[in-house]
Amino acid sequence: xxxxxxxxxxxxxxxGDVEGRTLLVQFLREHLRxxxxxxxxxxxxxGACVVHVNGTSVKSCxxxxxxAEGADVTTIExxxxxxxxxPMQAAFREHHGLQCGFCTPGMVMxxxxxxxxxxxxxxxxxxxxxxxxxxxxxxYHNIVKSIEAGAKAMRGG
Amino acid sequence: xxxxxxxxxxxxxxxFRFLTGRGNYTDDIDRPGQAYAWILRSPHAHAQIxxxxxxxxxxxxxxxxxxxxxxxxxxxxxxxxxxxxVNNKDDSPMAEPAHPALATDKVRxxxxxxxxxxxxxxxxxxxxAELIAVDYTPLPAVLDMNAAIAGGALVHEDAPDNTCYDxxxxxxxxxxxxxxxxxxVAQIDIVNNRLVPNAIEPRAAIGDFDTATGEYTLYTTSxxxxxxxxxxxxxxxxIPEHKLRVIAPDVGGGFGSKIYHYAEEAIVxxxxxxxxxxxxxxxxxxxxxxxxxxxxxxxxxxEMAMDKNGKFLALRVATKxxxxxxxxxxxxxxxTYLYAxxxxxxxxxxxxxxxxxxxxxxxxPVDAYRGAGRPEASYLLxxxxxxxxxxxxxxxxxxxxxxxxxxxxxxxxxxxxxxxxSGDYGATLxxxxxxxxxxxxxxxxxxxxxxxxxxxxxxxxxxEACGIAPSAxxxxxxxxxxxxxxxxxxxxxxxxxxxxxxxxxxxxxxETTFAQLIxxxxxxxxxxxxIVHGDTGRIAYxxxxxxxxxxxxxxxxxMRATNRIVDKARKIAAHMLEASExxxxxxxxxxxxxxxxxxxxxxxxxxxAYVPHNxxxxxxxxxxxxxxxxxxANFTYPGGCHICEVEIDPDTGEIxxxxxxxxxxxxxVVNPMIVEGQVHGGVAQGIxxxxxxxxxxxxxxxxxxxxYMDYTMPRADNLPAFKVSTNTTLCAHNSLGxxxxxxxxxxxxxxxxxxxxxxALWDDGVRDISMPATPExxxxxxxxxxxxxxxx
Numbered sequence: 001x002x003x004x005x006x007x008x009x010x011x012x013x014x015x016g017d018v019e020g021r022t023l024l025v026q027f028l029r030e031h032l033r034x035x036x037x038x039x040x041x042x043x044x045x046x047g048a049c050v051v052h053v054n055g056t057s058v059k060s061c062x063x064x065x066x067x068a069e070g071a072d073v074t075t076i077e078x079x080x081x082x083x084x085x086x087p088m089q090a091a092f093r094e095h096h097g098l099q100c101g102f103c104t105p106g107m108v109m110x111x112x113x114x115x116x117x118x119x120x121x122x123x124x125x126x127x128x129x130x131x132x133x134x135x136x137x138x139x140y141h142n143i144v145k146s147i148e149a150g151a152k153a154m155r156g157g
Numbered sequence: 158x159x160x161x162x163x164x165x166x167x168x169x170x171x172x173f174r175f176l177t178g179r180g181n182y183t184d185d186i187d188r189p190g191q192a193y194a195w196i197l198r199s200p201h202a203h204a205q206i207x208x209x210x211x212x213x214x215x216x217x218x219x220x221x222x223x224x225x226x227x228x229x230x231x232x233x234x235x236x237x238x239x240x241x242x243v244n245n246k247d248d249s250p251m252a253e254p255a256h257p258a259l260a261t262d263k264v265r266x267x268x269x270x271x272x273x274x275x276x277x278x279x280x281x282x283x284x285x286a287e288l289i290a291v292d293y294t295p296l297p298a299v300l301d302m303n304a305a306i307a308g309g310a311l312v313h314e315d316a317p318d319n320t321c322y323d324x325x326x327x328x329x330x331x332x333x334x335x336x337x338x339x340x341x342v343a344q345i346d347i348v349n350n351r352l353v354p355n356a357i358e359p360r361a362a363i364g365d366f367d368t369a370t371g372e373y374t375l376y377t378t379s380x381x382x383x384x385x386x387x388x389x390x391x392x393x394x395x396i397p398e399h400k401l402r403v404i405a406p407d408v409g410g411g412f413g414s415k416i417y418h419y420a421e422e423a424i425v426x427x428x429x430x431x432x433x434x435x436x437x438x439x440x441x442x443x444x445x446x447x448x449x450x451x452x453x454x455x456x457x458x459x460e461m462a463m464d465k466n467g468k469f470l471a472l473r474v475a476t477k478x479x480x481x482x483x484x485x486x487x488x489x490x491x492x493t494y495l496y497a498x499x500x501x502x503x504x505x506x507x508x509x510x511x512x513x514x515x516x517x518x519x520x521x522p523v524d525a526y527r528g529a530g531r532p533e534a535s536y537l538l539x540x541x542x543x544x545x546x547x548x549x550x551x552x553x554x555x556x557x558x559x560x561x562x563x564x565x566x567x568x569x570x571x572x573x574x575x576x577x578x579s580g581d582y583g584a585t586l587x588x589x590x591x592x593x594x595x596x597x598x599x600x601x602x603x604x605x606x607x608x609x610x611x612x613x614x615x616x617x618x619x620x621e622a623c624g625i626a627p628s629a630x631x632x633x634x635x636x637x638x639x640x641x642x643x644x645x646x647x648x649x650x651x652x653x654x655x656x657x658x659x660x661x662x663x664x665x666x667x668e669t670t671f672a673q674l675i676x677x678x679x680x681x682x683x684x685x686x687x688i689v690h691g692d693t694g695r696i697a698y699x700x701x702x703x704x705x706x707x708x709x710x711x712x713x714x715x716m717r718a719t720n721r722i723v724d725k726a727r728k729i730a731a732h733m734l735e736a737s738e739x740x741x742x743x744x745x746x747x748x749x750x751x752x753x754x755x756x757x758x759x760x761x762x763x764x765x766a767y768v769p770h771n772x773x774x775x776x777x778x779x780x781x782x783x784x785x786x787x788x789x790a791n792f793t794y795p796g797g798c799h800i801c802e803v804e805i806d807p808d809t810g811e812i813x814x815x816x817x818x819x820x821x822x823x824x825x826v827v828n829p830m831i832v833e834g835q836v837h838g839g840v841a842q843g844i845x846x847x848x849x850x851x852x853x854x855x856x857x858x859x860x861x862x863x864x865y866m867d868y869t870m871p872r873a874d875n876l877p878a879f880k881v882s883t884n885t886t887l888c889a890h891n892s893l894g895x896x897x898x899x900x901x902x903x904x905x906x907x908x909x910x911x912x913x914x915x916x917a918l919w920d921d922g923v924r925d926i927s928m929p930a931t932p933e934x935x936x937x938x939x940x941x942x943x944x945x946x947x948x949x
Contacts, residue, residue, distance in 0.1 A: 021280070035185035036178015038409070040357040041442035045865035048357060076178035085176060093172040096834045100664030101175025102358040102409025108176065123878070130873035134865070136357050136410050137664045139841030139902075140873040142834055 007071045009034070010078025018065045024058075025049045027065035028075060036076040036105050040134070047133030050106035050113075051075045057113035059132070076105035079112075087153035088112050088146075097146030099137035107133050107143055115151045123148070162677035163893075166830035170668040170688075180407045183361040183378050188435035191363070192221050194425055195282035196438070197272040197289050198447065199264035202298035202519040202858020203310065206262055206271070206291060213288040214274055219281030222432060223289065224424075225272045226259035234258060234427060237418055238392040240384075242635040243322045243489040243515070251322035251515070254313035256483040258393065258420040264293070265312055265482035266519050267860050268447025270420050275428055275436055298519040298858035302456060302477045305516045312482055312517040319517045321480050321489065326497045326573055327510035332462075335471030335508045339462035343545035349533045350928045351454035351479065351852040352845075353868055354526050356663075358409020359440040360449060362422045364429030372400050374694075375426045379405040380415045380661050381701020384638070386693050388418040388486065394427055398693075401426075405691040408663035412842070413525040414449045415663065416703050417486040421448075446863045451852055452526020454479035455492060455533050459541050461506075467549040469560050471508040472500060474537065478515045481522035488524045489515065494634050495530025495622075495704075501571035502538045503582040503620045503796055504560040509572045519858045525703065527842055527903040528621070535619040539908030543616070543915065553616045553912070554590070558583065561618075568889070575622055577794045578889040580822060585884045586618055589798040589820040592880050598802070601815075611805045612815070613917025616798065617909035623897040624709030624793035624888075641788035642706070643698045644714035646675070646722050648781035650767040652760030653685040656718075659699020660711030661691050664838075665899065666831045667707060671715055673827055674893075678719045679759055680746025697784060705897030708827065709793045713891045717785035725781060726762045732777055733757060733765055793888045793896040797821035799840070801909040805917050810936030812848065812914065814877045819905060821881075824888045824896030832898045836881045839902020845871040846903075847910035851929045869929070922946040 006015035009032065016031045028034045028051070037060055040048035049060045052074040079086040085093065088111050098104040107130070114121055114129045121129065126147050127140070135143060158164045174180050211223040237256040244250055260271050272289055276282035299309035305319035312319055336342065363376040373396055379385050382403040390401045408415060425436040440448065456477045462470040478492030497511040546556040562569050564581040571577065590596075598614050605612035625631070628639035645657040654675055660667055672686040689695055702711070723743055730748035731738040734755050742749050749756045766781040802816040819836055826832050849869040853861040862868035887894030907928065914930050915923060922942025926934060 019280075029185075033187075034178070035182075036180075038182070038358070039184070040359065040409075041865050043442065043864045043866050045870075046357060046442070076176075080177050083173075085173075089176040092176055093168055096169070096830050098172060098175055099666070099834060099838065100356070100358065100410040101171070101180050101407065102182065102356075104175050105178055124874075127874040127876075134357060134870050134872065136355055136412065136842070136870070137838045138834060139837035139839075139871075139879065140876055141837040141841075141879050144873065144878070 003066050005065050005069050007068050007073055009073045010075060020066065022065045023061055024063040024065050024068050025060035028060060034075055034077055038102055038105055040102065045134065046103065047106040047110060048103050050109040050133065052109060052113065057110050076108060088150035091150030091153055092146040095142050095146040095149055097138065097143045103133060103135045107135065111147045111150060114147065115154050119151060119155050121151060159677065161673060161683035163673055163827050165673065165828065167669055167673055167828055169666050170672060171666065182358055182407045182409055183363065183376050184439045186363060186376055186406065188363060188365050191435040191437050192275050192277060192432065193279040193282050194428065194436050194438040195274045195279065195286045196270045196421065197274065197286045199260065199267060199269040199271055201264055201293055201295050202267050203296040204264050204293040205296060206260060206264060207294055208292040209272060210290040211272065214285040217281070217285035217288055219277040220285045221275045221277065223272060223274050224428065226257055226261035229259050230261060233395065234423070235393050237420060238388055239484040239489065240486045240637050241490040242637065243324055243493050244635065245322050246325050251489060252316035252320065253484060254315050258423045266521055267858055268444065268521060269482065273424050273428065275432065300518050300520060300854050300858055302479055302516045302518065305518050306514065312519055316517055321484065321515035321517060323514045324493050325510070325512040328508060329510045331508045332471045332473050332510040336462045336473065339470055340465035341463040341548045342460055343541060343548040344460040345541050345544050346458050347537060347540055348927055349453045349455040349536055350846060352452045352526055352850050353446055353852050353862070354412045354414035354449055354452060355870060356410030356412055356414055359442055359445045360415065360419065360421065361439040362425045363435055363437040364425035365435040366429040366433060368433055372402060373426055373430060374402045374404065375422055376404045376406065377422050378408050378415050380408065380411040380663060380703055381699065382661065382691055382693050383659060383699040384701055385418050385422060389423050389426065393423045402694040405661055411663045412527040413452065413529055413703060417450055417524055442865065443863055446868065447521055447860055450485045450524035451481065451521050452523065453533060454523050457537055459537055461541050461545050463545060463549060467545065467551045467556050467559055469504055469506040472506050474500060474511040476511065476513045478513055479520065479523050480515050480517055481520045482517065483522045485522040485524035488522060490636065491525050491530045496534050498573045498575050499531050499534035499620065499622060500538060500573055502535065503562055503618050505562055507572060520854060527839060528900045531621040531900065532904045532907060535617065535904050536908045539617040539619060540911065543912045557586065557616065557618050576791060578791055579886040580794060580796050581886050582618055582796060585796065585798045585820045585822055588882065588884050589800050589818050592818040592820065592882065593800045593802060593816055605804050611807055611917040611921070613803050613913045615801045615909045615911065615913025615916055617905050617912065618798045619905040620794055620796035621900060621904045622792040622794055623705035623900060624789055625704035625706050626792060627790060628788050639788065640700055641786050642700055642711040642714045643784065643786045644711065644718045645697055645784045646715065646718040648722060648763045650764050652681060652763040654679065654681055655687045655689060656715055657689045657696040658711050658715060659696055659701065660707040661702040663702070665702065665707060665835065670708065670828050670831060671712060674712060674715055675719060678716070679722065681759055705899040708893070708895045709888065709891055709897050710787060710789055712893060712895060714785050714787035716892055717787055718783045721783035721785060722781060725783065726759065728777055729762050729766055730757050732772065790890045793824065795821060795823045795896040795898065795901050797901060797905055799905040799909040801913040803913040803917055805914065805935060807921065807939050810932035810939065812930070812932060812935060814844065817877055818880045819902065820884050821898065821901045822884050822886055822896065823898040823901060824885065825894040826883055826885065827895065832883065833881050835898045836902045837879055839900060840879055840906045841871050841876055842903045843906030844876060844910055847907040847928050847930060849875060849929050918942065
């Protein structure tokens with residue numbers, strides 16, 4: 001059985017017919033062909049699929065598309081203003097917070113949610129916040145530095 | 158140094174697309190009319206396949222086809238080839254059992270592929286696969302290497318005693334003699350734990366077939382697309398190379414696990430041809446755990462003979478190495494030529510003998526994982542050296558300093574085949590001692606003791622051989638491939654440059670580093686340079702990226718092609734400036750006639766190369782496009798010193814890495830930001846191995862650590878900030894002087910961590926602890942150590 005869903009993704013109204021089992025990440029990747037959000041595991045551990053739903057970070061592999069009915073969804077594709085990167089994206093570039101780039105969308109989306117909640121996080125708070133995001137390339141060292149700098153930039157400093 | 162030249166911390170070119178969700182990974186690609194494959198996998202570690210009934214699955218909604226190993230056999234599809242032959246002690250070849258792309262008569266590990274369903278959607282393929290009825294007769298599974306050798310069930314009928322090979326290197330008699338002279342002998346038994354590589358991007362593959370041209374295309378998550386084309390085309394599917402294109406687009410991490418030719422690549426390519434439709438397969442993480450080649454898994458006994466002053470006289474090593482159920486592409490060379498040849502380490506040990514028995518078990522195949530053989534060698538040696546320090550009463554620093562190869566001793570021939578070209582081990586050690594404030598360690602230890610904590614410090618002065626490899630050397634050692642690299646530098650009429658490299662970037666930032674080489678050499682703007690990799694249809698040839706070879710081999714090929722560009726451009730400039738070639742100077746992107754003010758920019762010369770209105774065509778060809786193939790003269794030898802300081806709560810076993818210092822000699826640094834990032838990542842994987850990660854099978858061969866719920870990946874709050882720096886000696890045999898930085902972190906760090914734990918707990922009676930050293934294991938070791946001390 002299929003269900004009609006509609007939601008706002010990166011400020012644009014979208015809709016589609018999905019199965020009940022269709023995950024939000026499948027809807028984004030397969031229906032909308034927005035492949036910036038990645039799938040790295042099947043147990044909600046890796047965080048490569050983190051998006052914002054109504055302003056809060058969510059693992060889009062852990063939410064059904066139908067649950068996002070009417071929601072306001074932001075993905076990694078929705079952060080930059082044209083060629084101008086969001087301060088958190090810019091901080092990741094500046095501080096080499098990414099290597100292969102696969103975990104990066106989830107890291108950036110998760111980091112922005114952290115800073116929204118806690119504008120000036122300590123290193124320990126950043127590391128603890130990233131519990132749900134796995135990176136195999138960077139050893140997290142530069143991700144932590146990037147988020148510190150991104151938080152500062154988001155504070156306007 | 159220019160802002161974008163060699164030595165500059167240039168921000169990465171590739172980051173914009175990765176940060177904005179515009180990367181192009183294999184699973185992001187869809188081909189028109191694409192179907193989806195789901196692989197049915199064995200739930201048994203070892204079983205006979207009596208019958209496979211696919212009728213119900215074939216009739217399920219959306220199903221296009223169901224294939225088994227018999228269908229592949231009927232089409233004459235071969236097994237997956239092994240790329241390296243190791244010989245036994247008696248020079249007979251290793252056992253090399255068949256590795257079918259789909260199992261026919263037997264399954265040999267949990268996850269072994271049995272059948273493939275191809276359907277209109279992934280969900281339909283998956284649901285239909287559950288309808289395939291496989292009649293298995295389970296067989297006893299053999300998991301432990303000792304049991305495998307001692308007459309356990311046979312994984313392969315044609316591999317007696319489950320032995321792949323029984324190999325050795327070195328002079329056993331000379332080692333025995335040296336042990337007779339020894340004043341001290343240190344010995345150790347260690348296990349190098351099995352790891353799951355876990356690149357965050359799961360493997361994926363799309364097969365495509367063009368009915369108009371008869372050309373196949375495989376999109377795949379590979380570190381070396383040309384190698385896959387060769388292996389799959391020539392040995393598995395019988396597709397000639399001009400009809401097979403392999404594209405490895407953006408790849409989300411590899412760490413070795415994406416070097417190998419996997420069955421799924423052959424299955425989707427073959428099925429695409431058969432069905433005349435693109436076929437896509439993407440692994441779920443559970444499949445990654447049970448099909449991506451695992452790493453490490455050695456068990457070793459080692460002994461070091463020393464004179465009365467603690468000078469090493471001889472090293473004797475016996476290792477058992479787990480190959481898993483089948484030989485993966487490069488598996489045989491990992492515990493031999495990438496391992497035993499490193500056992501001299503950074504020390505002058507004059508005699509070394511090592512024997513290695515490679516063993517088949519009913520587990521996932523084991524192959525190279527970040528460091529590949531070298532982490533196993535450094536772990537063994539650096540643990541043993543610490544034991545030797547305890548045996549002789551020397552400090553951990555002193556025993557190393559007494560045995561270092563001196564900075565003026567290069568080139569240095571080891572007793573295990575390698576000739577080191579450069580290094581300064583004392584200098585890296587000194588720099589690391591300063592960075593960790595070693596002189597204040599005792600004060601820190603006392604401070605920890607006041608709060609009931611145990612503090613320890615651990616060292617690792619390691620070396621590795623990378624930049625693989627001289628083809629003549631590896632050929633003589635059994636490699637069935639050359640290990641050169643190719644590069645093509647194409648200068649366009651307006652002076653912009655495209656470089657086609659056989660190296661493959663899956664996180665290393667080649668698009669930035671390689672562009673720095675070009676910007677530095679040709680003086681052209683950084684923005685005018687593009688690096689193309691990962692496509693056999695665009696790049697002449699390539700051996701790919703592994704063994705920290707991209708800059709030392711691939712970069713050197715780029716330099717050679719670039720130098721040919723300069724030579725050709727100089728000829729053109731000489732013609733245009735009406736001067737002799739010898740009088741043309743080239744600097745900062747400008748050709749000048751020496752002693753005059755006559756000058757041409759590189760761009761003007763490039764334009765002229767393509768608008769050759771007055772070229773003397775007998776002596777000067779149009780165009781500015783050069784290719785080079787570079788085969789290195791030797792391996793490169795990065796080395797360094799890692800020091801770890803830990804604090805342990807003896808009541809809980811909880812361990813904190815209080816400090817971690819890495820001083821690495823990676824040769825000339827082209828981009829320090831990228832080098833630091835590579836070291837961070839390697840160290841994180843090394844600490845992961847030491848403290849967190851370990852692959853566990855139960856007694857029946859079920860993989861207990863089959864997901865991120867069970868296998869402990871290092872997370873941000875498990876790791877400290879790292880203190881990373883370099884101490885450089887130049888590689889003596891490539892023009893860049895580069896050595897390689899991709900693996901040093903994973904090679905150097907595990908022994909530093911474990912040595913620190915043993916140091917912290919020595920007075921509690923703890924003499925050894927196995928990886929991963931979890932809090933529970935540490936607590937148990939403290940209890941056992943204290944009990945043993947009380948009993949004495």
